[in-house]
Amino acid sequence: MSITQHYLLDTYRAQQHGEPAPPAPGAHDWQxxxxWRDHRQFRAVVAGRPARGRIRQALGRWLRQWARSTC
Known part of the structure; x- marks a missing residue:
């Protein structure tokens, strides 16, 4: 059963019982x-790491190291 079929079945059942319809699939993906991002930043702070820009810093270190090795 696909997600859409399951959603339609749940909507039908809710309508039959006089209950509100469930949220559509994907309605809360951004939230x-x-x-998830906030939780990841929180765990980084608790562990004593920078909460933002970690990927950019890592790429910068890698690029500087790569530039030194090619010269």
């Missing part, structure tokens, strides 16, 4: 992504 979940934001919460």
């Amino acid at each position: 979940v992504a934001r919460e």
